[in-house]
Amino acid sequence: MKDILIMILASFGAIFILSSSIGLLRKPDVYLRISVTAKASTLGIGLMLTSAALYFNDYSVTTRIVAIILFVFLTISIGGHLLARAAYFTKTPIWKGTKVDDLAGQYDEVTHELYSEKHNSSIKPEKDTSI
Amino acid sequence: MKSLIFKTASSYLLPLLLLFSIFILLRGHYLPGGGFVGGLMASIAFLIHSFAFGLKETQSIIKINPGYLMPIGLAFAVGAAIAPFFVDAPLLKGLWFEEPFRFIGMVGSALIFDIGVYLVVIGATLTIIFSITDTV
Amino acid sequence: MSLYDYFNWIIIPILGLSVILVFIRFLKGPSLPDRVIALDMLILISVCIIAIYSIQTNQSTFLDVAMLFALIAFLSTSAYAFYLEQRQRK
Amino acid sequence: MLVAVVLGFIFALLVPFFSRFTKRAISLVYPLIPLFLFLYFLGFLEKIKSEGQILFHYNWVPSLGIDLSFRLDGLSLLFALMITGIGTLVFAYTANYLKGHQYLDRFYGYLSMFMASMLGVVLSDNLMSMFIFWELTSISSYFLIGFNNDDPASRKSALTALSITGFGGLVMLSGIILLQVVGGSYSFTELLNSSEIIKNSNSYGWIIALMFVGAFTKSAQFPFHFWLPGAMKAPTPVSTYLHSATMVKAGIYLLARFTPLLGDTIWWNSTLVTVGAITMVYAAIHSVFRVDLKGILAYSTISALGILVFLIGIGTEKSLLAAGIFILAHALYKAALFLITGIIDHETGSRDVSKLAGLQKVMMPVAIAGFLAALSSAGLPFLLGFISKEVMYEATLQLGNWALILTALAVLTKILLLVAGFWAGIKPFTGNLPSEFNKAHMPSPLLWVPPLLLGFLSLGFGMFPFFIQESLIQPVFSSISGSDTTIELKLWHGFNLVLLLSVLTLVSGGLLYFFLKPSKALIEKTFKFEVISPQNIIENGSNLFGSFARFWTRFFQNGYLRNYVITILAFLTLLMAYRLFGEVNIYIDWEQISTVSYYEAIVVLMMIISIIFAISTNSRTTAIVALGVVGFANCLFFIFYSAPDLAMTQFSIDTLTVLLFMLVLVKLPKNKSFSSKGMKFRDAFLSLTFGVLIAILTLEVFEEPSSSEVSKYFADNAYLLAKGRNVVNVILVDYRGFDTMIETVVLVIAAAGVFSLMKLDLNPSKKDL
Amino acid sequence: MEILLVVIIGFLHAGGLYMLLRRSMFKMIIGLILLGNGANLLIFLLGRLVKGNPPVIEDGLKVFTDIYADPVPQALVLTAIVIGFGLQSFAIILIKRVYNVLNTDDLDELNSTDEEI
Amino acid sequence: MSNSMIVLPIIFQFIAGTILLFFWRKINLQKVLSILFSVIGLGISIWLFLQVWEKGIMVTQSGDWKAPFGISIVADTFGVTMVLLSSISGLAVSIFSTGSMRKERLAFGFFPIFHFLIMGLQGAFLTGDIFNLYVWFEVVIISSFVLLTLGGKKQQLEGALKYVSLNLLASSLFLIGIGFIYGLTGSLNMADVAIKLDGLQNRGLVSVTSGIFLVAFGIKSAIFPMYFWLPASYHTPPPAVSAIFAGLLTKLGIYAMLRTFTLMFGGDEFMGDIMVVLAALTILSGGLGAILQQNMGKVFGYLIICHIGFLIAGLGIYTELAIMGTIFYLIHDIIVKTNLFMVSGLILKINGTQDIKELGGMYKNFPLLSLLMAIPLFSLVGIPPLSGFWAKIFLIQAGLETKDFFLIGFIVLGSFLTLWVIARLWGEVFWKNSVGLPKKANGLYFGQMPLIDQWLMVFPIFLLAAISLYIGFSAENIILLSQKISSELMDPTGYIEAVLGLKAITP
Amino acid sequence: MTKSLFLSNLILAIIWVMATGTLTEENFLFGFFISFTILWVITFKKEERKYFTVIPKLLAYIAFIFWEIIKANFQSLKESFYPKSKLEPAIVKVPLDAKTDVEISILSNIISLTPGTLIMDVSDDKKVVYVHVMHLLDKENFIKEIKLKFEKPLLELMR
């Protein structure tokens, strides 16, 4: 019974991982890729680790796994944010199909300050038409 | 980096990771871990903090210059190494307390030694990376 | 089918396939952030692989490695981000 | 005896310290030292006459068989007396000659060091200690030739002299060691007993060849002779002392000394005769083509040295006797001539024999000394030179088939030397004093007494040879020839062929002197032959050597790091390949090889692709990220194969490395591609060969069965004795904690280094003291 | 599997050497790192491969009852890795410093100490 | 006293370095402490030397794990002699650097790293474990990296780049070699490895492994064709640093070669032949380089290479006599090369340049100092009976006995080139008139330095000159020492028995 | 107020553990639950009662977030097979009511973890947050949804 549960959890985990891998490969620009990994992999990892916790069924292992899961959730979203932001700074091209870009021109080139009101700096990624 | 989210998170992460690194250090004799990995983890914790807050702030948190962690660590290590001389045993012979301590396990010169390694690793890694970040 | 076999013949192949896909993204790039996110993803998949492997070998010690991997994935991502921003500033 | 030898060294060492306050007063005290030694050695005359030889022994390096044993016999006593006796005169002469010179003290220091070394050479019974003193004479000579060190020519001559004698010395060292290997000892006395063994050994040819190089370079034999004229840059006392009377005779001494040990073989004799003959004729011809007094004397000295080698080479009793007498005769007259030259130079400021004349008017005693020396040199009756010449002709005439040609050469040489001697000793003192030398006046007695004394000695020994016959020449003869024949020196041999040859020599020499006037034009004629002169050939040779050096150094040390790496690894690869394919039986034992899981294959593939990617990409950041993947894949292996500690450490450290790279890269310049296709191909070829070799080797080593004793011990005792469960950590902090302890130091130093690299910035444009 | 690891070791060495032969300082260091990785893997392999049995004695036991991986090469490699980190980080900073002073990445421009004879 | 105290030299330097690290910025205190530590270190080394001389090989096992399991620390005569020599050189350089180094450099950890360097060397000389030897090597090279680049001048950096990369390459090869050793024997203890390698059927693999060690150590000791880093870097750091490098660093490679090739790979004829050829070419390359150079530091650098050839020659010939020659030469060379670079440092301080063309007038202006400097210079040449002379007798004799005649030719050539180079140097630097001081430089000229600093620079030169005179004139003692070392090396049974216990060797 | 109640709760739980003498996590949780109930019974002040509603609300919110995460994963599972043309990405500026750093950070993380959205950055004056959206149908609607679904309950919990 426990084994079956482990198998099911692990299978779902694996499928989510696979889907985000496919997403990573297929999405047309870096922002979308970041977005898709930040999400799908969290649950994938969470499920996998949960299945391990179930398997070992040990207090110390479980607490560690919970810690890992929380840590992963936290870091994946922050990492995604940092990377997306950095990509934007370095003007990594954004997909041509992007509908709205409120962020364009909002960063200051020198101080990297981000404005909430309308600003007009040169930091805006090009729309990539080649992808 | 001027990221509010990152800053907030890393100020909470720092103590947690340090705790974890000490955990890794102390159990190294029983499970994977030990002074090296523990020290590296602690350094990584400080590094993440320094990315978020900048070098100055991290340095002020550490309070003493990480450079001084190195001789302190060396002193621990060499102390553990030569302690056996006082009982007329060769260098680095393990000296142990008879009974295990709670939570920590057996305490002996090997643990002191590992703590020395831990401190040296933190000191060295931080010195290396801080002195370069300083001038980037 | 035992747990071991199930993992060996179903789960790990899926993860392996994921690794390949991510690795292709890594090779394709085209930008540095693309490669970084691919590397990040590789490490995260490896966290899963480690979890599976620890079940297969019945060694919970490997889970600590997974913890460290996750920590380092975060460090490297933030480091790359830091680098990209610094480079832009220059 | 040791004290006698060492005295000079001690004195040399002390001189610089006492000079400051006794500079003037002490200069007359200096000659007392050689004088004291002279008297000391004089005291041995009787003893040697009766006992033949005296041995002294002092331990030094017994484990090498090197000791300070001294052997005083006829030959060494003769030399010792010459060294100290002429030394006394030269020391005294110097006191006036270099009066007030800023560095007079140093000069005396070198001179006494030389004297001591020279005594060491002639007195040592141990070949190695003899060699040591031998080298010291070269060094003192170097310092003395370069004494006028402001003059570039002086420095050059000093260097040349040292190079040639030093080279010869080194070659001779090999010879001496070879002699020891064959003969089993460095002691001359002991070696004498195994003389036959040595002569019959395979190495005999090598031994004498190596010894000859030493002797010929030192004694300025053709083709190594040219350093000697150059050495005339030294102040005249030096030329007198070292480069005519004593040091250059060290080679002669050596040959004479070795005659009983190594001589009397066809190789020995014919080589010496040939070289000696060439040298004596060649140099004699050269001597009459000079106008510089010192040049004339230098070449005539070389020629005389040639005669000595020639005589020793003939090797008959007569010739050895002739050599023995000629050593003394030459020392006496040549030293006198040099001293006189010095006086002339000192008083007139010129050494140009074509201009010098009429000096008898201002310095009669010098003129007398000059006459006596020149006549002795010419071999006129009643002078020692005459006796030596007579004996020499006797010797050559005894040689059967070769008698005619060798005698002819000897006569020719003697004729030319007569001219040279007259030019040096007589020409300046005849005729009218040119107006330009008006200022010349009578020198101090310290200058003129020594040559006059030497001149009178030549006369005295020549007129009354029995003075020295028994006490000096007989022992010399015995020690050179090893025979106990009693010799007899006579002024008058009756009318015979020898006398006829003597007359011929004198007459033709005299005629030549009258008709051949020294002039610069004569020298210029010799310039045509400069191209084929040994000096030129050797200098060209050394230039060629210089070019070779430049080529070799530039070829290897070319400044390109990659070429260094290629050289090193090509060498390693060749070495490995040669041994691998020559000595190792390559096979694969599939039993030992485990199966491959598909996920491992994926990781392997990923790793290989990442390596290739890291290598081939032109973007630095991409290369670094690829490196990250390589490290990551590496970690996966560590996890699969049971090394969690390793995986954790490797991964953290890889990441830190990548991070460091990132931080560094922020400011690196743009990447450029530098290499051409061909170069890349070459590099790829070498790299792949290297990689394949390492891989094959690894596999072969892997398949060798090995003991697991150590790791089993570690595992068995980890918990029981070391109180740990994680064996890797137990190894790190306990079993092999010593490694870890040191390793922490590596980290500390690296950190300190990084810190100083980043923070310490000395002004790069300014020179740093 | 050993064969594949051997292939990787070969690749790491070949790649490392190839990079060492480039003109760029940066590539040179990458080369050295690859070589170092190769050597580490080599030592690891020569201790024999054991899957899934880390050299950690299980709780409650005093000695190993099962097979276990050879801990010695692991400890050696660990030491080598840490040492390598020290050396490599110094080398990396060195190239940065070289760039700061000389403003080039081209090794061929860095041979003045060899040039004048 | 128990055997466990033989680690004292290492531990003492460790503590010294650590204490100095605590006083990172207190230069004056560091100066005093460094000299003090060096003196005590020398005392400890002398004490250890005498102990071993009396009692024979002493062994302690770190952690009290019996050999071959723990790391054995072995004090044999060779090891302690090297320790003693490194202490002597260390003391000299320590004093010299207090007088000559710029305070900016001292403020960035010169002294602690210097003491760690000495520790690294002494550790390498005392360890009986091949991997431990590797670790010591790394201590030495990382310290040398740091000392080499301290100050970050353009020249220093360019030299360091080559030095660092080739040394890292060597370390990597060393590691491969260790891997092979472990793969073949499952052991790391050199005595144990020696026994196990001896019993190995597959000699080819042993031979290849020794080839890898040859190259790894060859790079470190700068033999042909692996010396390239040396001429590129040795003249670039401050002379005090060059002095310790010249005296001890390349010698560490030689030490390691002597140790491994006598103990573990004893008597591989092919390798011996290779070494003889390499020795000849090393002598040639060094000599040829030296005659061309115009920079004093570079001249000395090439001379180091040239004389490394002599050292390798003895190992290549591989007879007791030859090894004896190598050992004697090693003893002489450590003292003299250290002194030589201190001399060049003093000349630099006096004249502000090391360019031979610009130098001059030393003899006129500093006669006594010049005579003092003549001692190391002419010892180097091997003017008998100075120290450089004696070893050549052994080497030549050994070469004659094994009929390596061409090698003798190269030894003679090398000696001759050295003679020529030094004589030329003497003529140019000491005899020639000076051209006058160059433009203002960083730091003080010798003449402007306080008297105490002047003495701090001259005294160590005097000290080492006195020692090389001792080596020359008391050659007998040094020969006895070399003989003892050589016989211990050529017959390692004593070593192996001492490490593994008596029963280890069974026929 | 909430804090002191939590503290009392904790202390009571520890006393429970000591009294029963069994140091296990189950026992601790059990003690915590019992003392929570007791405190709930004995607390009357209105402002103090918030403590007892926060915990259930928190649990509910966490459950909600988890559900959203699961949804997000399924959605991206679906999307990974979509053709590109169905994508309608955008970067949208969303005004914030959250004030403190912690509030903003938690909100951002939640946004990142939930369907189709990724935080790009927070403005330096902490007034707006820029969100990357995978499918933007209607900008106003999207902003409203974020504020209602995530921000409002979060702020209620935090304040």
Ligand code: NA
């Ligand atoms: Na095989």
Ligand code: NA
């Ligand atoms: Na093996």
